[in-house]
Every structure is written in C-alpha cells, then in structure tokens.
Amino acid sequence: MERENTKTSLLSRWKNKQKGKANSNSIKKAPENILIPLSGGQQRLWFLQQMYPKNPVYNYSECFNFKGNLKIDLLEKSLNLIIAANHALRSFYKFEKEQLIQEISSKDKIDLIKLDLSKLDQEEQDIQKQAILLSEARKCFDLDKPLLIRTILLKLSASEYILFITLHHIIFDKWSMDIFINQLSSNYSKLLSGISVEVDQLKLQFTDYAYWQQNKEIEATQLNYWEDKLGGNIPFLELPTDYTIPKQPSFKGAEHTRHLSEFLSCKVLDLAKELETTPYVLLLSVYYLLLFKYSGQTDLLIGSPISLRDQKALEDIIGFFDDTVVLRMSLSPAMSFSNLVKEVKRTTLEAFSNKDIPFDILVKKLNPSRLLRNNPFFRAMFIYHTALPCPSFGSDLEFAHSFYNAGVSKFDLTLYVVNADDRLSTSFEYATDIFSETTIIRLQDHLELLLEGIVARPNRPIAKIEMLTLKDKHFFFPEPMPQNKPFDSFEGIHQIIEAAAKKSPEAIAVTFQNTSITYASLMQKSDLLAETILNNTNGANEIIGLCVERSVSMIVGLMAILKAGCAYLPIDPEYPSKRIDYMLNDSNASIIVSQSSETVKFKNFRGTILTVDNAQDHSSNLHFQKLPIVNQDHLAYVIYTSGSTGKPKGVPITHGNIINSTEGRLNFYRGYPKSFLLMSSISFDSSKAGIFWTLCTGGNLVIAKKRLEQDLSLLGEVIATNSVSHTLMLPSIFQLVLEHSEIQNLKSLTTVIVAGEACASSLCKTYFEKLSGAALYNEYGPTEATVWSLAHQIKKEDVDGSIPIGGPVANCEIYLLNEFIELVPFGAIGEIYIGGPSLASGYLNRPELTKEVFINHPFKNDTSEKLYKTGDLGRYRNDGSIEFLGRIDKQIKIRGHRIELDEIEKVLDESPIIDKAVVLFNDSDEKQHFHDEVTEIMAYFNDYLNESEALELLDSIESLKTEEREYILHRMHQS
CATH class of the missing domain: 3.30.559.30 (Nonribosomal peptide synthetase, condensation domain)
Structure with a gap:
C-alpha cells in the first residue's frame, strides 16, 4: 500500500490537522439519564425514511462467505457480543417531549435465522439463494422498532456458508463494516481458542458523539x-x-x-x-x-x-x-x-x-x-x-465478504x-x-x-x-450506403418534373380549391412565362422574385423561373414592404414574377414586374427560343431566414442541392406521394419537400388555402376530397387535426411528416390511438442543408420519452462536435454539424457569417468540403438516433419559424421610445424548452410608457410580428 501513503498525502495532512484541532475539543461520555438527539446525518436519513417508508434505499447489506469448518454456535456468540458492545446496533428512534431522540434497546441478542439449502441441486440452490438474499436486502425497517439489523445464515454445503447481514444505514457506515468484520473475526478466533470475551461498558459510544455534535456551535x-x-x-x-x-x-x-x-x-x-x-x-x-x-x-x-x-x-x-x-x-x-x-x-x-x-x-x-x-x-x-x-x-x-x-x-x-x-x-x-x-x-x-x-x-x-x-x-464514420439514384441523369430539378409530365401528361399536377391543372397544361403555361422571363434575362442564372398568392399560378410561376434558367426568390404577399425591399435589394433581383393584384406592393421597385396571370395574353408577341441549359451548380432558389444582426439572411440553394434532397426522399420513404397536401407557405423551406417530391414523381400537389389550419373541419374535408396520401405540417397543427377533425376524413393518409418544431410524445400517443394506419415521421433540417438532414419513423415505443429526430438522410453527414470541433462521445451532448451534397455554399453577401458557420470539414483534406454549424444541440440515443436538445444561442422556434431573440431586441432597441429592451422566451415548465417548442416571448424594458407611446410601440411590434411571419409576442411586461 505504498502509493496510499505518499509524504504529500492530502488526506493525511488534513487528518493530522483535524486531530490537532480535536485535542482541544475532545468527545466525552454524554451525561447519564439525558435525552440523546440524532446526529445531523441520522436526522437526514430518518427524514428520508419517513418520506419513503416502504423503500429499502437506505438498507445496507453485506455477504460474508465462509468455506471450511464453520462453528455456527461460535459465530452466533460472536455476533451477539458485537450487538452487546455497540449501542448503535441497538438504537431505535422515537419522539419524546416533542424531540426526536435515540434510545438503546436492552435486547442484546440477535435472531440468527438458519436455512439449509445444501440438499438442493445447483440450479435450484442458486435460484433460492438469490431470492432469499434479495428479499432480505429489500425488507424495510421500522426505525422505532429495534433491532435495526437482521442476520441470516445459508448453508450451501457441508463446508460452505453465507452469513447475510442487513442493517439500516442510520446505525452504520462503510467504516463501521470494517470495524464489524474485525470484531467478528476477533471474537470468533478468541472463542475458538477458548478465550473469553468481555464487553467494555465504559468505552465511548455513538450516542456520546451524537450528543456532542448536536451541542456544538x-x-x-x-x-x-x-x-x-x-x-x-x-x-x-x-x-x-x-x-x-x-x-x-x-x-x-x-x-x-x-x-x-x-x-x-x-x-x-x-x-x-x-x-x-x-x-x-x-x-x-x-x-x-x-x-x-x-x-x-x-x-x-x-x-x-x-x-x-x-x-x-x-x-x-x-x-x-x-x-x-x-x-x-x-x-x-x-x-x-x-x-x-x-x-x-x-x-x-x-x-x-x-x-x-x-x-x-x-x-x-x-x-x-x-x-x-x-x-x-x-x-x-x-x-x-x-x-x-x-x-x-x-x-x-476461508473468509471473504462483498457488498x-x-x-x-x-x-x-x-x-x-x-x-x-x-x-x-x-x-x-x-x-x-x-x-x-x-x-x-x-x-x-x-x-x-x-x-x-x-x-x-x-x-x-x-x-x-x-x-x-x-x-x-x-459509428461516426460509417461506410457509404449504396443509394438508389433515379435522378442521376438530370442537371435541373425542373427537368425531372418535365420528365414526369411526359410520362403522364394528363395526370393532375396541381390542385387549389376548385381549380386543377394537368402536367401537360402546367408545362405549357410555364413554358410561355419562361419565354417572357428569358426575353428579360438572356439566359443568365438570375435571382427572380416570386410573389404570388397560393394558387395554381404560384407553381406555374415557380416552374417558369426554373425553366428560364433562373432562381426563384419566394416572397410571401403578406410580408411588410420593408422586408420585401430588403430581400430584393440584398439578392440583387431585377425581375419580379407576381400577379396583377399584388403589383401595388412593388411601387418602389425599379426593375421589371411580370405577371403570371397575363403570360397567356402576351404569348403572341413572344419569339420562342431554346430554353437555357442549367447544371447542378446553378441556383434553383433563395430562402431568407431569420438573422442575428436584425436582418434576415439569404440562403442560395442549387439544383444539385435540391435534387439530392428530393432524391433522398425516394430512398427513405416507401412509395411516392399520389396526392400531397401543401400546408406551408412557399417562402418556407419546408414547402420544397412537398412541391418537388410530388411533382418529380407525377403526383398531385394540393395547395391548402391560407390559414386552412384555423378551420380543422374544412382541413379534414380537403384531405378526404382530394384523397391526400401525404402531408407535412407542424406537430402542433397535426395534434389539433387529430383532436378536432373527423378521423374518417383522414383515412386516405398513408404518410404524415411533422417538422418545424419539437414533436411532443403526447402527439404520438394521440396518433397511435386515432390514425395508426398512416406512417408518422419526424424530420429535422435547417434551410442551409436543403429542407431535411435527419428523419425518424415514429414507433410505439417512442411515446414514453422524447421523440428523436432520427438519423442522417439524403447523403447527409451528421456530426456532434464540441467547441474544439471534436467528436463528442456517444450519448454526450454536442452541437449538430451537417455536411454532404445538400449543403448550401453559404449566405448571400455575408462572407464573414458564411466563414463563421460554414467551416472547413475537420475530417476531410479537401478544403472545398464544408460543415454547417447549426447551433442546435443533440446527442445520440442507444438506438443510434439523435435526440434534439435545444439551441446554443438565442434563436428559437415558434410554431415552426426560426426566430432570433437578438433580432427582436435589435428592432425594439431602434425604437426612439425605449432605451433598452431584453427579450426572453417564457417557459413555466422547468427545462421543457429542450423537448417542446417555445410558445411565448416576453419583452422587458426599463422605460415607463404613457398611453400614446405604448400604442406607438405596439405598432412597431405589430410590424415585427409580420416580419417574423408569425404572431410571436403574446404579452408585454414593463419592469
């Protein structure tokens, strides 16, 4: 034990110091006929035992194994000598004079139970032995009834015994076990040699210590x-x-x-x-x-x-x-x-x-x-x-013992x-x-x-x-799995849709309310508009604004822009003009495809405005030319997301990105969407899942009217009327659909995808109760990685815990890294990093931010390979799927939309009315934000506002709500 006794031993120095202090404050025998309190540690254990009286958590059991010629009578005498000599082993606890005290029982002999298992065969003996030991160890004590120690002796053979001792921790610690064993061996050896053993009645007892401790300042x-x-x-x-x-x-x-x-x-x-x-x-x-x-x-x-x-x-x-x-x-x-x-x-x-x-x-x-x-x-x-x-x-x-x-x-x-x-x-x-x-x-x-x-x-x-x-x-660096690549021969995402149209020209491509369009008609209309666009772009891969209300024309405009070799910039018609102007200027868009009813929004726009509803009227003036050839490096669209500097940031997505993302759906999901209900706005990244997955495989894209989720009865009817097989929606919306729609109207659904916010286990329970015929999936992915990066099919066994976001899809690489860009161990918390062919190249006009979050791939030598730093925390579960644990920064999701609290603070701080604002999420359930989305944001500010100032601030907040695409501020509190 040389290593235990180094000259510089910390514990040795501390013990010597403590013993020096103790010499001036040594413990003496407690006065006779006085009530003895419990020590501090005993009080804690007594209280815990009252809270959990039927729980054996503070039982302490030890197995003593004997091999050889055991004298059972001497062993029993040795045990009783220990009981007699140590007051702690005879202590019990009660209230007297409104005080919790310990008393010493006069009972100084223990009941040693003896059981003979030696005649059983080995298998049965092992079963009986384990059952007896477990039963003894888990049997609870009543702290007001002595003795708080039990012993049982099991005979396994003529020369093999187990002495099993169970005590309550309130009378015994680990150190005491060493004392107990030494006293037992000493008593047994002396009795074996014919030497009598006397009990020292004058030695200090634990009760003396308890009295001393409780009277110490x-x-x-x-x-x-x-x-x-x-x-x-x-x-x-x-x-x-x-x-x-x-x-x-x-x-x-x-x-x-x-x-x-x-x-x-x-x-x-x-x-x-x-x-x-x-x-x-x-x-x-x-x-x-x-x-x-x-x-x-x-x-x-x-x-x-x-x-x-x-x-x-x-x-x-x-x-x-x-x-x-x-x-x-x-x-x-x-x-x-x-x-x-x-x-x-x-x-x-x-x-x-x-x-x-x-x-x-x-x-x-x-x-x-x-x-x-x-x-x-x-x-x-x-x-x-x-x-x-x-x-x-x-x-x-022979003797051995174990806990x-x-x-x-x-x-x-x-x-x-x-x-x-x-x-x-x-x-x-x-x-x-x-x-x-x-x-x-x-x-x-x-x-x-x-x-x-x-x-x-x-x-x-x-x-x-x-x-x-x-x-x-x-696990972290798996061999690539062979993937089906049906789109390998295509360079542009629209080319895949064109191929589907050639295969089934009369099939319904898009439906909005009572209007439908076939694939052939979609191609014809989008070709006409593409020619108009091409006359203004000369085939350049420009970014073109697309601001069209939900309708068949919206998809016509989208297809036309892609066919013209351009990238579409989706603009929600409900965006405030300030946000629209910023997006158009930041993206350098010089053309907008809109509709006649929306052109008033662009009165300050100095570029060209084309209207999708008038494309047919101008067809006679067109000089048809060959549409440009695109490649996978060309931009397909740009999505603007929330930004930490107070301005949204543009994410450019190439044809290669969206082709890989869409092709991944064919590998992950069973079957194609015959009819897909598109719930989200075209300006949301999630809309791309439904649009391209459906149109590339010849299905019917059913566009939901605006705010259809507010009429759940009608939503169910839309699903039934259009025989919708697939849809993607927020988990919170799907929960409402299950609770308030006619389940019969949902029977056509075969695949439901939830994404955009954390999926609650309560939703999954409702789903299995009401609509288990449809497969339910949970998707995760930032815009920067093209719609999705991880997915998980939800199973019944998932409902008892947090719902995972699954494993990598669409050739994505997923890494959980620490702040040193090193892999964290399986099960540990790390930041989610994403790589692979779906990854965007960065942000428009934001080189510093791009460099910050699109980092060089730490596990590859090719400097062109990047990983995206998501800012999301996760960890691997035992089944290999990833569990989402929340955001590192102040960006959160509210009803599926990425919101940065810093952005809100910046807008509020720009108001001349207040000096400084602090924006926080409100979450009444401790740590719940790791498992469910935030439902409320609170803005705190120091200034006292009069009525007119408050109304002016509310106007700016109303603008902020629209900028963030959702009503994110429910209440304001002044402090």
Missing part, C-alpha cells in the same frame, strides 16, 4: 465558506438519460463493475504520486472530466461522503459518522488535466476543512431551488474506498472506485428509471479510455483528451 467561518461556494444558481447536470426523468424518485437501481488491468491500475496510482496527490483526488478529477465530456458543462457539482471521525477515540466506534460534502468545480476546456488535478485538490482540501456544517443545515441556510426527486446540489456522487485485507477466522476457515446491492440507487449516478491491493475497480451505481445498462457500459468504456489517455499525456488540455472507442469511430 456552528462555526460562522465555515458557513460563510459554503454560502460563497454554493450560493446562487445551482446548474442541473445534463446527463445522457435514456428514459424520461420521473417526478418522484423510485430509487430503483443497479450496479455495473469493471476491474481495471494491473498495468492501468499501476499507472493511475503512479500518476497520483507524480502529481503529488492522492488516488481519491486523481480519480475524482477523472470523474469531473467524464461528466464534462458528457454534459458539455463547465460548472460541475459532485457529492462525496466524508467521515466525521476526526478524533482518535472515534475510529473504533460503530455508527453513522458520514456526512456529504459538495465539491463544486469550474472547468476550463483549455486547462490541462494536471492543472485540473491541482484545482480539484484545492477544492477538496477546502471542503474537508469546512465539513463541520451538517449537510441539512446547508440546505436550510442556502435554500436552493430543487425538485423532489433530486438532491438539491448534485446528481452525481463519488466514493473512493481502500479495501482492507480480510481478517482471519482460523486456519481451517450486496439490493437493486437500489441513492443518487442518479454514483461512481465507486475500490483499491484492493493496488488493483482498481470502478463501479457505477445508477438509477434504472433514467439510465439503461447500455449507457452505463458506455460510461465505463469512456472512463477507461480517459484513464488510458490521462496516464499517457496528463498535460494535454482536457478538451483534447480522446474519449472515443473503436465502436464509436465506426
């Missing part, structure tokens, strides 16, 4: 330390949970243990010596690093038990002397691991030096916000234990490290209602990888220490 300096250390907001540790965290803890748990190799154990212990610290501090530092890697958080709190046996006289007393210290660390990703160890060492020494404030007093004084299921300060616990050699029970008897986990976990995650003769083992005790075994095994894999990396290069920045297994790497 609280040190103000220590309380000040904890107020400074733990005051303010306590971050919630974001661990990769597999199941929805229940509001009430069940304390159901399991344990997974791994024995490190002798080589790695030796290296770890040698590194502790090299860094002049203890194995406890070194391994605690590794635990911080593991949690940092998984959570991405730098403010981390870990609990750790500490023994309060400061004084020599307490070292041989059985009882519950443990308390909990909260170790709070602030990590910097750039700090080296060796520097992390130094900081953990300092934090640990400070905490140990201020450990005399009971944990419950800290909670009362600091009053942190908390949920019932969670410890108020931490979710993760760390315990390090040096295993002592087993004592002898005589030459003809028995009764399927409980006191905390969400506890890392136990045991040092047994310089061989380390790591055990994770975990809450099974939030973690799966697969996740815990992965934690073990990553912990071991961290240890290997640390001992090799302890001075590396912690963010650079690799934590990826070979299995992880194979």
